[in-house]
Amino acid sequence: xxxxxxxxxxxxxxxxxxxxxxxxxxxxxxxxxxxxxxxxxxxxxxxxxxxxxxxxxxxxxxxxxxxxxxxxxxxxxxxxxxxxxxxxxxxxxxxxxxxxxxxxxxxxxxxxxxxx
Amino acid sequence: xxxxxxxxxxxxxxxxxxxxxxxxxxxxxxxxxxxxxxxxxxxxxxxxxxxxxxxxxxxxxxxxxxxxxxxxxxxxxxxxxxxxxxxxxxxxxxxxxxxxxxxxxxxxxxxx
Numbered sequence: 001x002x003x004x005x006x007x008x009x010x011x012x013x014x015x016x017x018x019x020x021x022x023x024x025x026x027x028x029x030x031x032x033x034x035x036x037x038x039x040x041x042x043x044x045x046x047x048x049x050x051x052x053x054x055x056x057x058x059x060x061x062x063x064x065x066x067x068x069x070x071x072x073x074x075x076x077x078x079x080x081x082x083x084x085x086x087x088x089x090x091x092x093x094x095x096x097x098x099x100x101x102x103x104x105x106x107x108x109x110x111x112x113x114x115x116x
Numbered sequence: 117x118x119x120x121x122x123x124x125x126x127x128x129x130x131x132x133x134x135x136x137x138x139x140x141x142x143x144x145x146x147x148x149x150x151x152x153x154x155x156x157x158x159x160x161x162x163x164x165x166x167x168x169x170x171x172x173x174x175x176x177x178x179x180x181x182x183x184x185x186x187x188x189x190x191x192x193x194x195x196x197x198x199x200x201x202x203x204x205x206x207x208x209x210x211x212x213x214x215x216x217x218x219x220x221x222x223x224x225x226x227x228x
Contacts, residue, residue, distance in 0.1 A: 031214040040124070107152075
């Protein structure tokens with residue numbers, strides 16, 4: 001079974017705190033992603049990485065940074081948490097190699113972050 | 117215009133009904149289509165994926181793609197209360213890469 005694991009499921013942080021969300025995948029996937037999901041807005045891409053130490057901004061990178069030191073691990077960092085970053089954060093991964101039957105993306109269980 | 121449009125619902129059906137969930141898209145270059153099921157406070161789980169046009173069946177689920185109309189559907193036969201979830205469609209242009217486009221999800225409740 002494919003597995004994307006997010007280490008923290010529920011977090012409560014104070015405004016201004018630095019927050020780390022960790023994600024590990026065991027599928028040897030090249031691509032990893034961080035999304036946030038909010039009611040009515042769907043999934044919005046924050047950052048993605050296509051290789052170790054490589055990253056690209058998504059649609060809403062402001063207030064976030066990422067780190068990918070190992071292929072299987074992708075971290076999302078909120079440098080100074082704010083209340084408008086209260087959300088569900090989803091890590092995902094996909095292969096970078098062509099797949100005859102199609103390209104798919106696999107998600108973790110999500111991390112619920114509340115900033116107070 | 118959004119690349120992918122999906123009616124958010126909510127959709128409420130009696131147990132045993134046939135459910136039809138749909139997405140439309142604007143980019144004719146999309147070739148790979150996925151459906152995800154997301155239970156409350158959980159991550160999306162890949163349900164089905166298809167390539168190009170046609171049908172794909174897996175148990176009670178059938179995914180259908182009509183590229184000429186830029187329209188995809190997920191049918192659920194003999195719906196069960198355990199099917200109550202939000203269903204997201206997703207699509208991409210290539211059989212590799214990192215560009216995926218998602219619908220906002222349709223909330224489904226199956227009433228016992």
